[in-house]
Amino acid sequence: MPLYTVHHTTAYRFRRPVKLGQHQMLFRPRDSFDQRLLACRLEVHPEPAEVRWIHDVFGNCVTLVDFNISTEALEFETTIHLEHTPENAPDFRIEAYAREHPFTYDRSELPDLEPYIRRHFRDDRTVDNWLSKFIAPGQSRPTGQLLMTLNEAISEGFSYRRRTSKGTQTPAETLGLQQGTCRDFALLMMEAARSLGFAARFITGYVYVPDRDGPARLGGGSTHAWCSIYVPGSGWVEFDPTNGIVGNRELIRVGVARNPAQAIPLSGSYWGDPEDEAGMEVTVNVTSEPVGQLLSEPMLKA
Numbered sequence: 001m002p003l004y005t006v007h008h009t010t011a012y013r014f015r016r017p018v019k020l021g022q023h024q025m026l027f028r029p030r031d032s033f034d035q036r037l038l039a040c041r042l043e044v045h046p047e048p049a050e051v052r053w054i055h056d057v058f059g060n061c062v063t064l065v066d067f068n069i070s071t072e073a074l075e076f077e078t079t080i081h082l083e084h085t086p087e088n089a090p091d092f093r094i095e096a097y098a099r100e101h102p103f104t105y106d107r108s109e110l111p112d113l114e115p116y117i118r119r120h121f122r123d124d125r126t127v128d129n130w131l132s133k134f135i136a137p138g139q140s141r142p143t144g145q146l147l148m149t150l151n152e153a154i155s156e157g158f159s160y161r162r163r164t165s166k167g168t169q170t171p172a173e174t175l176g177l178q179q180g181t182c183r184d185f186a187l188l189m190m191e192a193a194r195s196l197g198f199a200a201r202f203i204t205g206y207v208y209v210p211d212r213d214g215p216a217r218l219g220g221g222s223t224h225a226w227c228s229i230y231v232p233g234s235g236w237v238e239f240d241p242t243n244g245i246v247g248n249r250e251l252i253r254v255g256v257a258r259n260p261a262q263a264i265p266l267s268g269s270y271w272g273d274p275e276d277e278a279g280m281e282v283t284v285n286v287t288s289e290p291v292g293q294l295l296s297e298p299m300l301k302a
Contacts, residue, residue: 006252008283009283010282011282016072026204027266040080105230113230114199116230147198160181162222169187171192183225201257202225203227203253
């Protein structure tokens with residue numbers, strides 16, 4: 001059972017002192033049967049006037065940070081320790097009525113799933129045209145196999161390209177460019193799954209990359225994004241089309257939402273001009289820890 005430590009720093013720089021508005025953070029992992037938060041720490045510079053926690057409409061733990069100061073620099077530093085139980089392989093224990101696609105969700109679950117089935121780009125047929133290249137319309141296929149095919153099609157058919165600009169590409173843009181970020185690929189898979197009648201959610205969090213494990217705090221890291229699809233009998237199954245992962249292996253779930261704009265890791269405001277921004281730097285490092293070593297350390301305040 002892996003124990004992970006996540007160290008995440010975001011630093012903003014301004015060309016002149018600006019008055020800071022409220023900032024909203026999404027960094028505390030969701031406790032569940034497959035991951036358990038052991039401890040977390042938040043440090044903010046300059047010191048905030050108030051820090052408070054709420055649960056949003058999706059049940060995510062959101063941190064609200066208020067300031068009453070002007071500054072030329074702003075830094076958020078978070079450290080989390082958690083216990084993670086990975087799934088070695090997808091376990092598609094699917095209800096009999098849903099083993100073959102297409103199917104209709106049970107009437108008792110449908111009202112709650114409908115917002116996640118509804119497409120966000122209904123008038124754009126680009127995704128449907130792409131799906132028709134490898135999924136014959138109206139043809140019956142095993143549900144688990146269909147979803148894995150969709151995940152692999154994105155993982156193997158698109159190039160990952162890190163982008164510093166804000167926002168998420170539309171599925172049509174990702175298909176046209178044949179490249180994108182993890183958020184772009186997650187949204188593409190969600191829209192494709194929804195076009196096939198599945199309920200899909202966006203997930204933000206972190207991914208553990210063994211090749212980058214080490215004592216140093218590595219620069220250039222970032223948060224990660226993937227999606228989950230509701231499969232009757234298996235529940236919300238996670239799919240990471242960026243890395244071709246099915247299940248929760250090496251994925252640390254922080255927040256879930258209906259669309260990417262509702263699950264931004266850090267957002268906020270300031271009073272000033274756009275040209276006052278001098279840059280932003282984000283570093284994320286995810287490491288695995290020996291069980292005995294981590295449990296013997298003093299617990300951080302959660």
